[in-house]
Amino acid sequence: VSGSVIALHRGRMEFGPRALGARSILADPRGPGTRDHVNQVVKKSESFRPFAPAVLVEYAQDYFDISEESPFMIETCAVAEKVALPAITHVDGTARVQTVSMQSNSFLARLLRKFYARTGCPVLLNTSFNLAGEPIVCSVQDSLRCFIKSELDILVIGDFLVDRKDLSRSHRDLVLAQSSRHKAYRWDTYSLL
Numbered sequence: 190v191s192g193s194v195i196a197l198h199r200g201r202m203e204f205g206p207r208a209l210g211a212r213s214i215l216a217d218p219r220g221p222g223t224r225d226h227v228n229q230v231v232k233k234s235e236s237f238r239p240f241a242p243a244v245l246v247e248y249a250q251d252y253f254d255i256s257e258e259s260p261f262m263i264e265t266c267a268v269a270e271k272v273a274l275p276a277i278t279h280v281d282g283t284a285r286v287q288t289v290s291m292q293s294n295s296f297l298a299r300l301l302r303k304f305y306a307r308t309g310c311p312v313l314l315n316t317s318f319n320l321a322g323e324p325i326v327c328s329v330q331d332s333l334r335c336f337i338k339s340e341l342d343i344l345v346i347g348d349f350l351v352d353r354k355d356l357s358r359s360h361r362d363l364v365l366a367q368s369s370r371h372k373a374y375r376w377d378t379y380s381l382l
Contacts, residue, residue, distance in 0.1 A: 195215045209287060214316045223275075243314075253268060
């Protein structure tokens with residue numbers, strides 16, 4: 190949907206420091222106000238926080254100074270056309286790129302292909318599906334709660350699509366009431382080692 194900010198909850202959650210398409214927020218990276226909108230309105234975080242691009246692997250070198258695949262968003266490289274992708278370009282003209290192929294993430298690759306067919310841009314803004322100060326969503330309940338508390342437009346859970354416009358106030362209240370029954374843990378309470 191044009192101009193929408195979309196959240197993905199697909200399959201098993203990634204384990205690691207980056208959202209790679211299983212628990213992600215996606216948006217069009219070309220709009221100059223997209224970064225601020227996602228930071229301030231959707232994620233409710235500081236406006237300076239940069240976002241990463243997810244790009245179809247076959248177009249990566251057209252947009253970024255990258256020499257090999259980077260499916261785990263590890264490499265930072267120069268953005269070839271800084272003005273064209275302001276929402277994912279850091280102040281130093283770089284981006285932390287995720288290359289996407291059918292082998293690495295078939296759903297995200299198909300989504301990028303459809304976006305490319307509609308817009309001519311094979312890149313999407315990709316950031317973790319969470320609000321400021323919270324861990325990345327894990328369960329379906331987490332995703333619904335985060336979706337309702339944020340200003341996300343669309344939530345994809347598996348093969349189901351939830352449009353914010355279709356949710357009544359009672360649906361939102363029910364999800365928030367259910368999630369409040371479970372103790373909310375802040376990220377800093379987790380011990381990973």
